[in-house]
Amino acid sequence: MTSTPRADCRNWDDAPLADLVAHVRSACHRPLAAELEQLTALADRVAARYGDALPMLDVLRETVAGLRAILERHLYREDRQVFSVILNLVTAPDSDTGDRQALAATIAEMTADHDRVIDLLARMRALTSGYEPPDWACPTFRTLYDRLSLVEHGLRLHLHLENDVLFPRALSLIDRRRT
Template sequence: MTVTDTPLLNKSLADIATQVAGSTRVFRHYKLDFCCGGHLSLQDALNAKGLDAEPVLAELESLADVEPETDWAGSSRSELIDHIYNRYHLTHRQQLPELLKMARRVEAVHGNKPDCPVGLAEHLGHMSHELEGHMQKEEQILFPMLRNGLVQQAAGPIHVMQNEHDDHGEALQRLMDLTNDMTPPTGACNTWRALYAGLEALRHDLMEHIHLENNVLFKVA
């Protein structure tokens, strides 16, 4: 079978992410957007990035023996909502204030250096504000509706949340642009390095968060 004949290439990133344990790590490595861009087939996503399919497929196929992750698609809506709230909503509320403090410090101390991410603190402040409003709408409106089985009535709020997820995806891309793909320059101080490591963790968590909502919770709904 040739690479172009591989069925995996015709599957959407969202389907692979939900069906192949460990695949989201591979997608993040190659900067393939499986949350907001999850509707794209693997082939189309690779083409858009100009990536060779062979190494990506090799990594995905090597995951066959990886221990399966929790099958959230087989869980109840309430179980999945509890997981999203405890694992992601609470985590984001811890991450962003600390990242904002570090970004302000880095810009204050190193603002005259060409590699300094000037504007990062302002962007993180905007992200924090938007994400907090988004999570509150989920917690106060959407999640209670889904817990109570009001699936049809939830269609409107779900559409709003999906649109906001697209905005969060654009905000993550802006983070990448501001930080040279979250790569600290040679000789960066410990705070600068810790900031970028924290931003990478935020990116990982927010992508997983959006993926679980767009591709699992909202599909079940």
């Protein structure tokens, strides 16, 4: 399984917000959570086997673990404190005002998490020379790099969808409800 969201030509700028939330949950969040668990185990194995010859593998293992730690908490909060509130706003016009204020604050925190994720992806890419394994790398080593590269690709699409489409649409929904 990879964390790369399914290719999707749908224009999410105009789609119902509930459809977009469902898409991010199913195409981005669920596969990513499963992949992160497997990737940390794979990075541990490769570091344990080749870390003496290539010390950067220990740094890579720590970076993958850090990415997983940030993202597991992030996905949990995003699901419960952002997506669920958005769906409430869409379906219940008179929903609690406090929810709306909390949503704007939580979206700001989620966006800050995204910046931290982007920094970790840049660190992974630099450590692995663009996910280019050494000539002597075994199939497990190569699989780790291939899957990290796919996770980076998937996360960049995922964060773009949230930063540039979902969050701005949710914030404009809050603004409209204030008037």
